[in-house]
Amino acid sequence: MKVVSLNVGLPQDVAWRGRTVRTSIFKSPTGRRLRVRTLNLEGDEQADLSVHGGVDKAVYAYPSEHYAYWRDELPRTPLPFGAFGENLTTEGLRENDLHLGDRLRIGSAEFVVTQPRMPCYKLGVRFDRPDMVQRFLAARRSGFYLAVLCEGDVAAGDPIERTGREPAEPTVADIFGLYTVDAENRDLLRRATESSALPESWRAYFRKRLWDPETT
16 A cells, blocks of 8 residues: 555635636645644645644545546546545545545654545536535545544555554444445435544434434
């Protein structure tokens, strides 16, 4: 397991569909070794902290293995690493094998898996495709967010060591599935509400889903 590409970007204003959108989804690979801080990577910054960033979403990782799928789906679209707004393009980690609470060491930094990525309309801005959010959800290739347990530094090529596993916790794919193919899975909803590794905002949402099945 390793980091294939390290990608960062700062907020920028983008013209899209007749309006200006401020976004940090445009990331570029870097060959530098960068400092990992509690809230982000050196040279990286979230544009809208009301929905992005924070300690539970400090770093976004996306499996490099998913790029083959997207190259088939979007054959005329350039897809350099970082295209999905990820900070870490990884090799050897997949959503169905990563549990919430799993711990990773990359370079001199340590991380914990917190949640899948749920796309917003800015993914459509990045690809200039209004249907991109729906495509992303249907593909079930979410990537995953990491919280920083120990600050350090990382670089492309660094090995990824899994230093702790939480097999009793739901996987990243399980949580993503509660929004798609497993939306009615009440056993999984209960597991999600009881997960100590899942951020409280998610657990509160899933508790509401349990009490009121009409909630979406």
